Amino acid sequence: MCGIAALFSYRPAAPAVERGEIEAITERMRPRGPDAGGTWISPDARVALGARRLAIIDLTDEGTQPMTDVDGELRIVFNGEIYNYRELRARLERLGARFHSTTDTEVLLQLYRHDGSAMVELLRGMFAFVIWDPRARRMFAARDPYGIKPLYIADDGQTFRAASTVKALLAGGRVGRELDPAGVAGFWLMGSVPEPHTIFRSIRAVEAGTSLFVDERGAGGVRQYYSIAATLKRGVRDVAAAHLVQPPVLLRELVTDSLRHHLIADVPVGAFLSSGIDSTALVSLAAEATGQPPRTVTLRFEEFRGRESDEAPLAERFAREIGSDHVTRVVTRDEFVADLPRLFDAMDQPTIDGTNTWFVSKAAAERGLKVSLSGLGGDELFGSYPSFRDLPRIVRAARFPLAAAAASRLTRNPKGGAMVRYGSTWAGAYLLKRGLFLPDDLPSLMGADAAAEGVERLAMLDHIAGTIDPDPGTPFGRVASLEASLYMRNQLLRDTDWASMAHSLEVRTPLVDATLLRQMAPLLMVEKQRCKRHFAESPRHPLPPWVSGRRKTGFSVPLAEWAQLRPDGTSTRMRSWARLVMEQWA
Amino acid sequence: MRILHVGTDSFGGYGGIALYNRELIAAMASHPSVEEVVVVPRIIVGEIEALPDKVTFVSAASRGRLAYLNALRGARGRFDLVVCAHVNLLPIVRLITKHPLLMLYGIEAWKPLRDPLSNRLLRNVRGVISISEITSERFIGWSRYGGPSLLLPNSIRAEWYGIRPKNGHFLKRYRLDGKRVLMTLGRVIAAERYKGFDEVLDVLPELDDDISYLIAGGGNDVTRLRRKASDLGVTNRVVFTGLFPEDEKADLYNLADVYVMPSRGEGFGFVFLEALACGVPVIASRLDGGREAVRMGGLGRLVDPTSPAEIRMAILDTLASGGTKTIPEGLDFFSYTNFERRTHAIIDAFASNA
Numbered sequence: 022m023c024g025i026a027a028l029f030s031y032r033p034a035a036p037a038v039e040r041g042e043i044e045a046i047t048e049r050m051r052p053r054g055p056d057a058g059g060t061w062i063s064p065d066a067r068v069a070l071g072a073r074r075l076a077i078i079d080l081t082d083e084g085t086q087p088m089t090d091v092d093g094e095l096r097i098v099f100n101g102e103i104y105n106y107r108e109l110r111a112r113l114e115r116l117g118a119r120f121h122s123t124t125d126t127e128v129l130l131q132l133y134r135h136d137g138s139a140m141v142e143l144l145r146g147m148f149a150f151v152i153w154d155p156r157a158r159r160m161f162a163a164r165d166p167y168g169i170k171p172l173y174i175a176d177d178g179q180t181f182r183a184a185s186t187v188k189a190l191l192a193g194g195r196v197g198r199e200l201d202p203a204g205v206a207g208f209w210l211m212g213s214v215p216e217p218h219t220i221f222r223s224i225r226a227v228e229a230g231t232s233l234f235v236d237e238r239g240a241g242g243v244r245q246y247y248s249i250a251a252t253l254k255r256g257v258r259d260v261a262a263a264h265l266v267q268p269p270v271l272l273r274e275l276v277t278d279s280l281r282h283h284l285i286a287d288v289p290v291g292a293f294l295s296s297g298i299d300s301t302a303l304v305s306l307a308a309e310a311t312g313q314p315p316r317t318v319t320l321r322f323e324e325f326r327g328r329e330s331d332e333a334p335l336a337e338r339f340a341r342e343i344g345s346d347h348v349t350r351v352v353t354r355d356e357f358v359a360d361l362p363r364l365f366d367a368m369d370q371p372t373i374d375g376t377n378t379w380f381v382s383k384a385a386a387e388r389g390l391k392v393s394l395s396g397l398g399g400d401e402l403f404g405s406y407p408s409f410r411d412l413p414r415i416v417r418a419a420r421f422p423l424a425a426a427a428a429s430r431l432t433r434n435p436k437g438g439a440m441v442r443y444g445s446t447w448a449g450a451y452l453l454k455r456g457l458f459l460p461d462d463l464p465s466l467m468g469a470d471a472a473a474e475g476v477e478r479l480a481m482l483d484h485i486a487g488t489i490d491p492d493p494g495t496p497f498g499r500v501a502s503l504e505a506s507l508y509m510r511n512q513l514l515r516d517t518d519w520a521s522m523a524h525s526l527e528v529r530t531p532l533v534d535a536t537l538l539r540q541m542a543p544l545l546m547v548e549k550q551r552c553k554r555h556f557a558e559s560p561r562h563p564l565p566p567w568v569s570g571r572r573k574t575g576f577s578v579p580l581a582e583w584a585q586l587r588p589d590g591t592s593t594r595m596r597s598w599a600r601l602v603m604e605q606w607a
Numbered sequence: 608m609r610i611l612h613v614g615t616d617s618f619g620g621y622g623g624i625a626l627y628n629r630e631l632i633a634a635m636a637s638h639p640s641v642e643e644v645v646v647v648p649r650i651i652v653g654e655i656e657a658l659p660d661k662v663t664f665v666s667a668a669s670r671g672r673l674a675y676l677n678a679l680r681g682a683r684g685r686f687d688l689v690v691c692a693h694v695n696l697l698p699i700v701r702l703i704t705k706h707p708l709l710m711l712y713g714i715e716a717w718k719p720l721r722d723p724l725s726n727r728l729l730r731n732v733r734g735v736i737s738i739s740e741i742t743s744e745r746f747i748g749w750s751r752y753g754g755p756s757l758l759l760p761n762s763i764r765a766e767w768y769g770i771r772p773k774n775g776h777f778l779k780r781y782r783l784d785g786k787r788v789l790m791t792l793g794r795v796i797a798a799e800r801y802k803g804f805d806e807v808l809d810v811l812p813e814l815d816d817d818i819s820y821l822i823a824g825g826g827n828d829v830t831r832l833r834r835k836a837s838d839l840g841v842t843n844r845v846v847f848t849g850l851f852p853e854d855e856k857a858d859l860y861n862l863a864d865v866y867v868m869p870s871r872g873e874g875f876g877f878v879f880l881e882a883l884a885c886g887v888p889v890i891a892s893r894l895d896g897g898r899e900a901v902r903m904g905g906l907g908r909l910v911d912p913t914s915p916a917e918i919r920m921a922i923l924d925t926l927a928s929g930g931t932k933t934i935p936e937g938l939d940f941f942s943y944t945n946f947e948r949r950t951h952a953i954i955d956a957f958a959s960n961a
Contacts (some may be wrong), residue, residue, distance in 0.1 A: 112924065142916030259913075262871045267718040270748035517743040539913040540894065 023086065024050025024185040024522070025098035025172075026071035026193075027151040029160050031237050035179035037066035042193040046184050047071030049192035052367070053100075053185060053522040060097060061087040068153050068160075072098040075525055077286050077392060078106075083122035090130040091119045094155060097133075099126045100185050101170040102529070104282035109143060133161060141232050141246050145282060145536050149227070149530075151183055159236035164534035166247035168216070168510045171369075171518055175224045181235045183227075186369045186519070187219050197223040200606065202467065206475030209466050211510040212373040212457040212599060215484060220370045220606055229510055244254035247535060250502040253493035256542025263543035268551070269558040275540050276531065276559065283394065283531040284311060288553050290529070291316040291390040291521075293381050294347065295576055296335030298557045299399030301568050303531060305343060307394065307423025315343035315394065318384045320377070321351045323578035329572065339568060351382035357583045361403035365605045367523035373457065373595045375516030375601060377578050379523065386524040393526060397513055398533035401505040402541070403553040404497055405573060408504060412450045413496040419444030425505065448485035451503050457599055497549040509533070608958055610635050611682055612646045613707075613829035614692030618664055619651035623761075623877050624712055627738070628692055630762050630943065631710075633659040635690075641954065645686075647678050649696070656674050679703060688733075688958040694720060697728045706733040706824055708957050713738065713874020713896060717745040726750070734957050738875045739896040760878045760899065762946030763938065767857070768884035770932050774858040781846045783862060786819040787926055790863035790887075792856075792878050795847075796826035801872035803892065804832055806912050810919040811841045818844065819924070823859050825850035860885040865925045868897060869912035876900035879907060880941050886932030890921045906937050 026046040028038040043060045062069045072086035089096050103109070106125035109132060114120075118131040125146075133141040133152050133178035138161060147169035152161045164172045164185060175182040175196045176517025184190045189200060195242070201222040207215040216226035228234065230247030233240055254359070266274075284290050284307065292307065294300050294317035306312035317340050333349045340347030357376075377580045383469050400406050422441045439459050443449030452459070460481070463472035488506035491498045521528040531537070545552060557569035577593075580586065584601060586594035628736040636644045636659045638830040644662045651669040658664050668678030679702060691707035694716055695825040700707045702835035709732045716737075732785070734755040736741035743756055766883050778784045790809075793802045804822060811820055822832065822845065829847050836845040851859065860866070866882035879889045889907035891897035901907035908925060910917040939945070 112920075115928075116924065136920070139916065142914075143920060259800075259805075264715055265714050265801060265872050266745055267749040269746050270717075273748065274744075536911065536914070540911070542913075 023075055023098075023100045024053035024073040024077050024189065025086070025149065025151060025183075026050070026069075026185070027098060027153070027160065027162070027181075027183040028069040028119050029153075029181040029235055030067045030179065031181055031235060031239055032179040033237075038062060038069040038180070040069070041274060042195055043069040043071045046182075046189045046193040047073055049189040050185055052525055055525050057085050059080075059085055063153070063155070070096055070098045070151065072151060075391065075527060077102065077527060079122055079124040079289055080287050081122070084124040084126060086126060088122075088126050088130070090126070090127065090134065091121045091129040095130045095134060096153045096468045097131055097150055099124060099128050099148065099150040100152070100172075101146060101165065102212045102285075102286055102527070103128060103144055103146040103148060105145040107285075107436065107450075136246065137345050138232055138242075140233070145534070147184065157236070157447055159234050161232065161234055162227060163232035164227045164229055166230040167249075167505070167514065167533050169514050169518070169530060169533060171515060172227040173219060173224050174227055176240050177223070179237070181240055183296070187221060187224050188369055190224055191221070199223070202471040202475030203478040204475075205603075206463055206472060206479050207481070208371045208603065209463055209599065210452065210456050210460065210479075210481055211507070211511065212595065213515065214370045214372075215479070215481070215483060215507065215511050218479065230370060241298075246492070249505050249538065250489050250493050250498075251491050252535070252538050253498040253502055253542055253546070254491050255539075256544075257494045257498065259543040260547055261543070263547040266343050268544060268548050268555040269563075271544060272541075272552070272555050273306065273559040273561075275537055276303070276556070277310050279531040279534045279537045280307050280310050280394075283529045283534075286392050288391045289316065290392045290394060291318065291385055291529065292319070292394040293385070293528075294319050294336045294340060294345070295396070296332040296339065296568060296571060297396065297573065297576075298564060298569060299396030299532065300404075301339050301564055302556050302560060303394060303396050304339075304345065305562070305564065308343055308345070312345050314430070317345045317347045317351050318349070318381060318388060318389060318391065318393070320381050320384065320578075321349050323351070323353060324558050324582050330574045330577060332574070332576075335567065335571065340567075342565070348384065348388060350380070350387070352380045352578070354579075354583045357578075365602075366521075368602070369519045370515070370606070371599075371602045371606055372512060373599050374512050375520045376580060377576050378520035378528070380578065382521040382524040382526045382528065391525070391527060393521075393528055393532050394534060395526075395528050397515065397530045398509060399553075399556070401501060401509050402538070402545070403556055404501060404545075404550040405553050405586045406500075406504060408451070408454050409497065409500045409550060411448065411454055412500050415440065415450040415453060416447060419450070439537060446482070446486070446488060447499050447503070448482045450482060451485050451507070455508055457596060458600045495546060498546060501545065578581050608638070608640045608954075609642055609685065609830050610644045610688045610701065610954070610958070611686040611689045611694055612644055612692055613679065613690065613703070614646070614648060614710075615696070616650040616652070616928065617646060617648055617692075618658060619648070619653050619655040619666070619669075621652050624693070626877070627712070627761055629656065630946060631690075631692075631759070632662055633757070634943075634947040635954060636661040637947060638642060638951045638954050645682050647675070647682055647953050649675055675699075676702075683750070688954065691732070693959045694725065695722075697723065697725045697732075697795075701728055708733050708953075709735050711735060711737040711742050711746055711874075713742055714872050716742055717749075719749050736953060739899045741899065742874045742897050755956070757956065759941060759949050759953060761875050761880060761941060761948070762943045763877070763884050763941045764943055765884040765934060765938060768860065769857070770886035770934065771858065771861045773862050777855075777858055777862055779823065781848070781862070783819055783821065783846065786817055787820055787864045788821050788862050789865050789867050789922060790821040790823060790860070790882075791866070791868045792823040792859070792881075793868070795822060795824050795828045795829045795832065797831070799872065800828065801870055803834070803867070803869040803871075803912055804828075806869040806915070806918055807867055808832065808835055808839060808841070808845065809817070810915050810922070811844060813919055814922065816844070818922075819846060821825035821841065821846045821848065821862060822846060822941050823848045823851065856881070857885060860887055863887045864929055865890060865922060867918070867922060868892065869918050870897055871895050871912055873897050873900075883935060883938050886934050888925050888929065890925060902937060906935050
């Protein structure tokens, strides 16, 4: 896990790259990689690469980046982990490749040499990387299928810039800071900025599951090599495979395989533990796979004591039963207030989430962990969000506009009035369900002109609809694709990245794995929400009923109390929190 | 020592389970302490092969349910071991003994049985013999069976196969002259859409035009696959043999440059052993018993059948590294001699408790 940066003055008229800029960008990412850092500038000063390193695989200096291949030709900066790098390396060695280290980073270089851009389809892991190919005089950049690891780019028509964070790109001093109305509108609508937009006009995200080349003509050749919707659609085609094995047994096999890959590290791997099914089942399966449960961490808040949302008692009980070395970390309002400036500084783009991950990552880092497993993604995979139930209902109800209007009046839902307007399509229903604000609210939040431009460029409904194209073919598949491609990608994964990296902690998400989704897709299409129950039954000793039967509460922090948020019509007061967050970018 | 083998098919049977049981019965009969193996078959479809010494084959049992029950009744007596050679026969075997030795092959044991009585009878079996680790794990996973369990993988009589030049007559018949040939052999039926035919077809358009795909076998899914090949624009590169005589099998394997079966439902994958015995490099699935047939990658390449990129890459790598065909030494792990030795160890482990 690292922070990476790249500059390429691709136009002949472009000024040479400057050491000061690449160093400033790289330095801004120091918490992402406290173990080592380095920069490289090509002899003709047209290309610069920079990296900060959090050493997890091959702790020797051989793993230092920017890294070159054994021939000293290709160079790479890489953020993330390639979990199948040993298999890939064995294959490359059979084909004659040579290596100077035991890192996954170097495997990427040789894979690029052998398979070119098709290499990305062979990777299992979370990654964002940039390879400089001097012979072809081009850069190759790619990002993992789900978008676990970030990669942002700025292209002014002469120089291409890339970095792991938006704020690092700004730190170089050559990228404009004008806010992007599309990004701002996206934040107000969804609570996070939907990629490829960012909060700044000059910066865009490399979209998840895509790769691109940059040559003397600039950035191009963008190729989408992975689609969640297409994967789920294929699951419908292959449903015969779902009927072969008893679901909990198949889930154990597939998730354990994912876990085994996610446990590859040269440092200890811990785990976030709540009292929910996803993290407890993961910890159980990890214990089965390795013979020893990982060290575990749970948060506790005084404000939740005695309430259902207090996860600590059951998590402690589970940890005792499974025998894990467990710590419950108490977080208070005072600590929140003290941390808030640093939290906002680390927050790469405005978001209404991430505080929970900030504190649990801090707790894990305090335990000396560099890597922690998280059950993130289980809700999207197993369909346990209310949206899996509600979205199909909204779409169905919107077919009867009069009834829908009456129902929304009766329920006094603040978004109820928009039901008829948005609810008839899956994209509209999703906006309605997940939206923080609705498009009609934007002028009052960001001004009429900016709102108009933002709404037009954002094209939110088209953007949402694009995440279920191709159509996964079932209501479950559609919601699963929407949640994984939007909420999970733009909010959960992005927040997990900045909030954990601020504490130099790598969070690994075995349930957010493109290989796992491919393998599970037929089962998901048949078993749908029942998969959660099957997952609870998947360990050799199924989860106890006080875990599997517990009502879902979500991983939340008492933000309303801590930040003394004003009532805003929502139960969580997230609209008030959003206003506070957005002030940081004003 | 006397052994009773109650099975679906063996001698005079067709297919993988019949072949496996013929080998099993022969190996049991060759145990020095075994005086007789009484075999009660449910199905006989073809000519009965030469029976090994000490085997009593009750062919009358295959004439119908009543005849089968009568044969079992007639077979009552003192047996040191009763082998239930198919999980579906557990209720019938219960008429003979409470504690049979149960044989497991593949998907029939990967999820709870339809018959609740069989699920209950499982608890009392003396032991479970599984063709593969994956079948054993999947069976134990749902049944929570906690008794003894041993593995007995397929055997291959490599001398029945061998490396041969591509048969000119077959090359002409299947229009494969000058082509590099991928091959999958198996039943092509709609109920078994987990053999990997679709997965190979999916990547064929991305492979060079001189690469053809030979689907050896017949069944009711051929029409769909033909239509799919047409939709993918590879009609001219896909050959369906339909059902073929057993004596053509070795020549068919020898047409192949790569045997590829990215399946999800194989308990073991005997076809991989056959292909290897013909010197054909194989690509097997990481997600089913195929991985054990190629000894977790030691005898062949493993791929994730859900990943078109991996399948494509494995095919290209294997074709590129193709030179002189060789039969891997490691195939000896599955020799009949080893199979016989394992079978004797199983008899020693279980019959002694009779």
